[in-house]
Amino acid sequence: MQILLHIAIILLTIAAMEAFSWFIHKYLFHGPLWFIHKSHHTERHGWFEFNDVFSLFFAIISLYLMWEGRLDLNYSFWIGLGISVYGMIYFIFHDWFIHNRLKSFKSGNRYLLGIRRAHKIHHKSTEKNPSEEFGLLLASKKYFRQK
Numbered sequence: 001m002q003i004l005l006h007i008a009i010i011l012l013t014i015a016a017m018e019a020f021s022w023f024i025h026k027y028l029f030h031g032p033l034w035f036i037h038k039s040h041h042t043e044r045h046g047w048f049e050f051n052d053v054f055s056l057f058f059a060i061i062s063l064y065l066m067w068e069g070r071l072d073l074n075y076s077f078w079i080g081l082g083i084s085v086y087g088m089i090y091f092i093f094h095d096w097f098i099h100n101r102l103k104s105f106k107s108g109n110r111y112l113l114g115i116r117r118a119h120k121i122h123h124k125s126t127e128k129n130p131s132e133e134f135g136l137l138l139a140s141k142k143y144f145r146q147k
Contacts, residue, residue, distance in 0.1 A: 006078050013082025014089070018137050021086075025134040029054070041123060047101065058087060090136060094119070114144035 029037035040051035062083035069077025095101040098119045118139030
């Protein structure tokens with residue numbers, strides 16, 4: 001039964017990270033932290049961009065929480081693991097599939113294509129505003145219609 005609680009904490013953390021990421025992307029990254037995030041809206045020269053500091057920040061938080069909960073595998077360990085899993089999802093979906101940081105894989109999956117369309121709309125603007133579609137795993141229904 002304990003494993004079900006751990007899985008629930010991980011899944012809830014992933015859901016919370018999606019909501020939190022949407023919020024900070026819209027109100028901080030396209031707000032006062034634009035000076036960092038704008039590197040993500042311009043052509044990348046090399047593998048890294050200044051915007052990657054955000055991923056590093058969340059990785060540090062995740063590792064800290066897992067370290068804190070390592071001895072008795074308390075809730076902080078599982079929250080840290082959930083943040084880490086969200087980071088892996090972010091890398092696969094965003095950096096690999098959408099932005100092709102590695103050789104991209106092709107997919108005809110309607111969900112993946114919808115997420116890619118929404119993200120491309122987000123990147124239509126190279127400016128702080130206007131912008132739309134701030135989520136990673138969730139997007140407006142209109143992007144999932146077959147095209």
